[in-house]
Amino acid sequence: MKKxxxxxGERDSLQNRTTSLEAQVSSLQADTMHQRHQLAELQNNYNSLTSNYNRLNDNYNSSSNKVSELSGDLKKREARLKEVEEALKKRDEATNALKDKLQQALLGFQNSGLSVDIRDGKxxxxxxxxxxFPSGSIVIDEHGKLALNQLADVLNKETNINIAVEGHTxxxxxxxxxxxxxxxxxxxxRATSVTRYLTEVEKIDPKRLTATGKxxxxxxxxxxxxxxxxxxRRIEIVLTPKLDELYNLIKQ
Structure with missing residues (x-):
């Protein structure tokens, strides 16, 4: 009976232990399932973060390339602007020098209705x-020929100057x-009379001249x-330095 x-007692003890173990197994299985869900969420988050990182990295690389391109373009533009500014500076220097030479050459006529000035780089x-001219005439008189002779002396030495002769009434x-x-x-x-005198008598290259009536x-x-x-009532002789270098820069 004692046995x-x-x-x-041993059987009941084993049953209790079995029940406890089964409860532990169920708890472990539930924890495992929960951890699997957490792991899946973490994996999804990781994948999403990785995707975002890759996208941001691609955007960064693309932006970096664009910045490099823009920086290169900016440097080219700055270099070109500097070239244009230098060409404009040369134009202004040439224009001012030409004005000074003409004022000296034509000094004796400036009290007789002659003036020299600069407008718009010309x-x-x-x-x-x-x-x-005599009143109502298109024939240049001797005083006018003397003034044109002094003007032509300068223009024949300054061959890089285009010349426009404008008649005004x-x-x-x-x-x-x-x-x-x-x-x-x-x-x-009157404009063509002056142009003919400058080309035929003073021997200025006709290719440099144009004549217009305003x-x-x-x-x-x-x-x-x-x-x-x-x-x-005047003749205006408009002198423009040839600036092929500047025009080529502007066209680029």
């Missing part, structure tokens, strides 16, 4: 009509001048007084 009770030599209508029908004719024919439509003085009208 039987001992056996029953040198303008303005000669009143009375300095060049006042607003008074031309009357009884034969072949000259109106102010357009008068301005054009009639009454570009007055320097909008007034109608005799002084204003006299200012508007």
């Amino acid at each position: 039987y009770k001992m056996a029953v 040198v303008y030599v303005s000669l009143a009509d009375k300095l060049l 006042d607003i008074k209508k031309v009357i009884n001048l034969g072949q000259i029908k109106d102010n357009w004719d008068l301005s054009v024919l 009639s009454q439509y570009q007055p320097v003085d909008p007034g109608t007084t005799s002084d204003a009208l006299a200012k508007n």
